[in-house]
Amino acid sequence: MPIRLGGRGARAVGEVSPRPFLGRISTDAARCGPTEIWLAQGGDLPAGFRAYLLTAAPLTPAVPRDSYVLAPEFAYLSDGDIIRIEPARGALHTLYRRSSRSNSLLVTERCNNDCVMCSQPPKARDDSWIVDDLMQAIPLMSPGTPEIGITGGEPTLLGPRLVELVQQLRDHLPGTAVHVLSNGRGFAHGDLARMLAGLRHPDLMIGIPLYADVPAHHDYVVQARGAFDETIRGILNLKRHGVRVELRFVIHAETYAGLPAFARFVVRNLLFVDHVALMGLELMGFARTNLDALWIDPLDYQCELQDAVETLDRAGLRVSIYNTPLCVLTPTLHRFARAAISDWKNMYFEECDGCALRVQCGGFFASSAVRRSRGIARVASGYLST
Amino acid sequence: MDGSREHDGTLSNGEIALVIDLRSYRLTAVKKAAYRFADRFTAVLGSPEHDRIPVVLRFAPGITETAAQAHVRQFFQELLDQELREHIAGETNAVRTLILAHAFSNVDLIERDR
Amino acid sequence: MTGLHPRFHDRAAFAPRPDYRLLPFRFIRLDDRRYVMTNDVGEHVVVSREQLVALVKRELPVTTQLYRELTAKHLVFDDESRAALDLLAVKYRTRAAAIADLTGLHIFVVTLRCDHSCHYCQVSRQTEDKTAFDMTREHADKALALVFQSPNPAIKIEFQGGEPLLNFALIQHIVQEAERRNACHGRDLQFVIASNLTHLDDHVLAFARAHRVFFSTSLDGPEDLHNANRPLRGGNSHRAAVDGIQRIREALGHDAVAALMTTTPASLARIEDIIDEYVRLGFTSIFLRSLSPYGFAIRTRLVHSYDIADWIAFYQRGLRHILALNRRGVAMREELAAIILQKMFAPAGASYVDLQSPAGVAIGALVYNYDGKIYGSDEGRMLAEMGDDSFCLGSLDTGTFASVMTDDRLHDMLEASLPESAPMCSDCGFLPWCGADPAFHRATQRDAVGHKAFSAFCAKQMAVLRHLVTLLEDDPEARRVLMSWV
Numbered sequence: 001m002p003i004r005l006g007g008r009g010a011r012a013v014g015e016v017s018p019r020p021f022l023g024r025i026s027t028d029a030a031r032c033g034p035t036e037i038w039l040a041q042g043g044d045l046p047a048g049f050r051a052y053l054l055t056a057a058p059l060t061p062a063v064p065r066d067s068y069v070l071a072p073e074f075a076y077l078s079d080g081d082i083i084r085i086e087p088a089r090g091a092l093h094t095l096y097r098r099s100s101r102s103n104s105l106l107v108t109e110r111c112n113n114d115c116v117m118c119s120q121p122p123k124a125r126d127d128s129w130i131v132d133d134l135m136q137a138i139p140l141m142s143p144g145t146p147e148i149g150i151t152g153g154e155p156t157l158l159g160p161r162l163v164e165l166v167q168q169l170r171d172h173l174p175g176t177a178v179h180v181l182s183n184g185r186g187f188a189h190g191d192l193a194r195m196l197a198g199l200r201h202p203d204l205m206i207g208i209p210l211y212a213d214v215p216a217h218h219d220y221v222v223q224a225r226g227a228f229d230e231t232i233r234g235i236l237n238l239k240r241h242g243v244r245v246e247l248r249f250v251i252h253a254e255t256y257a258g259l260p261a262f263a264r265f266v267v268r269n270l271l272f273v274d275h276v277a278l279m280g281l282e283l284m285g286f287a288r289t290n291l292d293a294l295w296i297d298p299l300d301y302q303c304e305l306q307d308a309v310e311t312l313d314r315a316g317l318r319v320s321i322y323n324t325p326l327c328v329l330t331p332t333l334h335r336f337a338r339a340a341i342s343d344w345k346n347m348y349f350e351e352c353d354g355c356a357l358r359v360q361c362g363g364f365f366a367s368s369a370v371r372r373s374r375g376i377a378r379v380a381s382g383y384l385s386t
Numbered sequence: 387m388d389g390s391r392e393h394d395g396t397l398s399n400g401e402i403a404l405v406i407d408l409r410s411y412r413l414t415a416v417k418k419a420a421y422r423f424a425d426r427f428t429a430v431l432g433s434p435e436h437d438r439i440p441v442v443l444r445f446a447p448g449i450t451e452t453a454a455q456a457h458v459r460q461f462f463q464e465l466l467d468q469e470l471r472e473h474i475a476g477e478t479n480a481v482r483t484l485i486l487a488h489a490f491s492n493v494d495l496i497e498r499d500r
Numbered sequence: 501m502t503g504l505h506p507r508f509h510d511r512a513a514f515a516p517r518p519d520y521r522l523l524p525f526r527f528i529r530l531d532d533r534r535y536v537m538t539n540d541v542g543e544h545v546v547v548s549r550e551q552l553v554a555l556v557k558r559e560l561p562v563t564t565q566l567y568r569e570l571t572a573k574h575l576v577f578d579d580e581s582r583a584a585l586d587l588l589a590v591k592y593r594t595r596a597a598a599i600a601d602l603t604g605l606h607i608f609v610v611t612l613r614c615d616h617s618c619h620y621c622q623v624s625r626q627t628e629d630k631t632a633f634d635m636t637r638e639h640a641d642k643a644l645a646l647v648f649q650s651p652n653p654a655i656k657i658e659f660q661g662g663e664p665l666l667n668f669a670l671i672q673h674i675v676q677e678a679e680r681r682n683a684c685h686g687r688d689l690q691f692v693i694a695s696n697l698t699h700l701d702d703h704v705l706a707f708a709r710a711h712r713v714f715f716s717t718s719l720d721g722p723e724d725l726h727n728a729n730r731p732l733r734g735g736n737s738h739r740a741a742v743d744g745i746q747r748i749r750e751a752l753g754h755d756a757v758a759a760l761m762t763t764t765p766a767s768l769a770r771i772e773d774i775i776d777e778y779v780r781l782g783f784t785s786i787f788l789r790s791l792s793p794y795g796f797a798i799r800t801r802l803v804h805s806y807d808i809a810d811w812i813a814f815y816q817r818g819l820r821h822i823l824a825l826n827r828r829g830v831a832m833r834e835e836l837a838a839i840i841l842q843k844m845f846a847p848a849g850a851s852y853v854d855l856q857s858p859a860g861v862a863i864g865a866l867v868y869n870y871d872g873k874i875y876g877s878d879e880g881r882m883l884a885e886m887g888d889d890s891f892c893l894g895s896l897d898t899g900t901f902a903s904v905m906t907d908d909r910l911h912d913m914l915e916a917s918l919p920e921s922a923p924m925c926s927d928c929g930f931l932p933w934c935g936a937d938p939a940f941h942r943a944t945q946r947d948a949v950g951h952k953a954f955s956a957f958c959a960k961q962m963a964v965l966r967h968l969v970t971l972l973e974d975d976p977e978a979r980r981v982l983m984s985w986v
Contacts, residue, residue: 223509233586423953481524
């Protein structure tokens, strides 16, 4: 079930801090301190915590400073999660959930591309405080965290601060894979690729969208003239310095026809990349703004998709198909499909109940109800996946 | 070269005499096309004069007029191609040098084990 | 289609600049109406003459599909987008990288003795005198020292003859000694015995299994054709090969044996039978080769008895049959086409030593002859048997890997073998997919470069390349099969 990561979920009770702060949820009275937020499960409120989250309004007004009543939609919070509270607005934002496999850190909302299908439309404002927060939050994360994503906006707009952030992750979470979503342009010039490589992070991957084999088409999709060149140079620079790179291609009405040529281009020019992800469209942000122009039923691009996957796979590249439920995917492509939708925005339709492929299927984005593929259907048991 | 010879392009004594306009085809193109056709005839190039060069094509004994004329037609097509090649090479040689310099000054992109 | 929200720009805002520039490319006529354009790294586009001329005259509209293709294949660029130059440099380097590995294939001619008397044989001797035509253990040891001086991380040692199994004791010694040396070198080491399999026995098989030795054998087609080509005193060569293939597969696995065919005048009418014989025996690939102009073949004038045009017709028929088999679900690929397709579509090109630029001479393969002489290619030692020692690069008695690699004769040969500097080749549109065969031209024209207008090698390459490009362009079904061979 999709969950809510932010909103007016913390109603202040009594006296509160003047400024926003972040902390880690604790249900262990012994683990107190200035970075810990007590999550009450009834009973007394132990002393020594930065703040207190109550599940119901207190019977007495005598509560510690920074006590808040938690809205029911945040009941999923549990020990080890990291949240940010804005007392003045009564807002609460979940930065990190210890039990989730898909923790993503949004590091800025600024971007130098303006992709026609962007699910997280950019905002041009100074948001450098976000990194300050994240630098504090990272040491509080569980060392057992399997993977952390870094997203935006465009993370490379942080410049050297991006390198600091990855260094912080390396130092505090050495066993955690780090996946950065970037348009790659920031790695085209200067030292950023070299500095990032210099961290020698044990498990770092930069995911970079590339939408065509020629500048004109890529630049159109990302709405920035000259972007193709910078992205290509960025990819070359990263690989030159030994940083792993994943190519990402979002399939929609303006890109699907170019899939076969894109695949041939990658095989010929960028065979040294580490992974290629071909991704279904998430109907959020600009994708919804441009819905009529961008929507194509996945059933109607299976030929192009199959051609591209075949080209990439035969050349020995690792290929994955993301965000496309198995029922709309040509059976020969099932082995390339990965369940990759972040848990907090993942859902299944009514048809999925009792579907033979449910267990291995990635399901849908919460936004998928906006436009449904004609192919969505329950697959009867006895179906043999090839 | 015999100055009085008719350059009418007909086969005579196993030879066809031509005059090629060097404003249409540069000399290198003429030479390269002639080399490429060495299995069909030997082209004897005269001295260029006023942008024109006399060329005698010597065929193997026993060639028919029809076969010889077919070779001449192909030769002129080849001249066009060769002229185009010279043009392209002249235009792109600097870029080729640039690419090669770039190719061998960069660090290896592809790891050994791939 | 519905347009984007007005805050976005339409495609026209991102159209390429009209003042495009040409990247280095070559072209060649494909047929009456079309040309093949290739760039230096082997990417290609097929165009009409009008399109080619329009492109060069700057009259090609940048909004056309053709312009997009030319951009993607790096035949044009504009000053606003120069990523093509970076990518071309990387591709150029990738293709050149294999050359820096130097010699990977090392051929040991352990004996010239043979029990067959094949008409086309280039080198073998029928003699009872063991000492005259066998390689000595001392030479073998010196050759091994040289093998491991090559920096190539993958080393393949191939035993040839004559019939190498007639000197099996030396093969055993070389394999064991190579393994001992490799314990500290850690190369990817492979062994292959090129044999007619008449002397294959349990002893040989047990050794091959213990040391992961593979086999390659001659198979010229059905029994009658094979035996006519390959007479065996008091025996049946075809039966020996077929039995041997089965025994090797049982003992070592299906893929432990490969087969190679030689084309003779008798083969020309039988191509379908030959291919079907390969299918019948469970092979999934066949190399349709032309007769090489060396040794016994040239002495018996066999090489002149069929014209290159006959071979081309033979090749095209063979390929047609193979494509038809594939359409029926029978997996079979033709190796010459596969090598060329690899050069056309794979970033690193192909590593086949006989079709390289520069030629694979010494830097691709080294041959250690039975008499201790070192040659830069198998054809080089065959030329030597004809009395032309121009490909000899020294002797195992004095030679080292460094002395062979720095030999002036080798450098002259390599330089001469670069098609980029050879007349006709240098502006041929097929150059990136072709190679040089200096030994062939030495044998046929007494000159390692040769005049390509008279070269059967060139005629054959041109015909095969034109045929393959035409299939790729005009026959979608054939294209699917061919692309699966890359």
